[in-house]
Amino acid sequence: MIAAKQEHKLKAFLIELLHKGWVLLLVFFIASAVIFTAVNLVPGDPVSLRLKNPDPERVAAIRAELGLDEPLINQYLHYITSFVRGNWGDSLITGQTVREEISEYFPATLELAFVALFLGVILGLGAAFSAQWFKSGLWRNIALGLGALGLTVPIFWLGFLFIVVGSLWLGWFPSGGRFDFTLPIPQGSGFLIFDSLAAGRLDMLGATFQYLALPVCCLSLYPAALVCGVLQARFADPRLHTLVRALRAKGLSEWRIWLIHVLRLLSAAVITVVGTNFGALLGGAVLTESVFSWPGMGRYLVEAVLNRDLFVVENSLLLIILLAYLIISTADLLAFFSNPTVRRHSDSTS
């Protein structure tokens, strides 16, 4: 009986996985087509704009070299096949390969986003569970305040407040940048936390966290507010109180009831809300990078768009969109695994 149930669950999971894979493929084709059309709709020639003296012969030669003189359909096919192969061309501004530049900036954004997400989930869980557990007005107000703060205070303004307090008044944290350049930069994956740990240098790790502290605190308030809000809504469900009463009657400790049974039950909701809002978190990361002079994808992309750096725009936009969709799909699958009542095509939510 249990084996049959497991098999059924696995089958449902595989169907869900196939569905997600199919949609990811669709996202790839639709997003690439939209980005390619947008880039090619721009009047004017990006190659001529880059050259100081746009001699027609030289422009034609560069266009031929970049494959920009071919029919649009060939250019599009070349774009998607090159993207899949990881051959993303050269930046028209810096001359460096786009892949090299992205591998330099992308880890910075991902590190910022994931550490903020982690801290946000911990903060949100802590505030919501404390409010529910201690039943005191103070904890409830903290939870309510966190929800209001995360959703109503603009992230870029909050960043300035953090700089004024943490850097100007207290002097504890640097006001911008990613690493202390008086120390050697840890080499490797580009994720400075991992690279510092791999090098076994605690001073590097300390510097990494010192630079991460303010932007991460700033960015984590949004996921914290979301998690806190969704948990508070779930805590109001009378069925949950019945379950808690039943578990208490069974003789389980409060820790076990709340941190194992209730948290497990609510994990699907938390995973879903975090996953579906990962795109918004990436958007927030772009703003945070601008405030804290963080050398990430946000600033890189904004500059590329304003300078019309063709290959950078085409490839980095597509990469971020695919990543956002991949994270949402992973969150859906995790929610599916943790709570089998979550099914795709639930009409009430889509």
Place this chain on the structure above:
Amino acid sequence: MSRFSTIFEYATCSALGLSLIGLFYTPYNPMEQDFRNLAFSSASFSHWFGIDGLGRDFGSRLWRGAGNTVAMALIALSLNFTIASVLLFIEQSGPRLLRRIIPLGIGIWVAVPVILIGLVIMVFLKPSVGTLIIAVSLGNVPLAFRQLRILWIEQRNALYVLATEILGGGRRHLLAYTLWPNLRPDLLGLAKLILAICVLELSGLAFLGLIGDPDFPELGAILKQNQAYLFRNPMLVAWPGLILSTLLLLVHLSKSRSY
């Protein structure tokens, strides 16, 4: 609706109205550098919010900025509701293929951060106020579409709608006396939510410098312009954010239904 949400509703309407007055009236010209010799001076009786780095009355810039932000958000909201409603109409009454494609497309659309939508649009439209409005309204279409779809399905299956139809109520009667009174609070709540998101995203995109004219008085752009003076005169950065946060907090507190 609680007494508090009614109070906050009035406060929100007053704040939005007051902001919009800034489009037509400000004590001083927010664009003219009339007080260059008083640059960076703090609040005084004649200049309640002081003078900015370029010698302009900061209170007037803030007032005009709040007006511009709210007006842009209202236009983005209208555009957003129009697009979402058209899509919903096509999905509900169009051919079967469209009924499948539109929700799938919305599911994909929701994965793309609004800032990226803004950047994609910025590739082929020049950075400007209009471009920002288009980006923000398009970016929030999935949210509006999904919520409007839920409301529509709820209403379509409601017994009182069926009862009105059986009693012979015409389309206009059904819409004016049955559907609208039931839809109004939810639509208002949804509009407030999207308005708050639009304000936040518009000022965010303007802060990134995507508004085109860096001197345009919009709260996000004003913040960006004064970023350089953060350590010299923090109030030039504090005020625009405080006004934005107050507007957003009021809108959130006055929501009659949580989305």
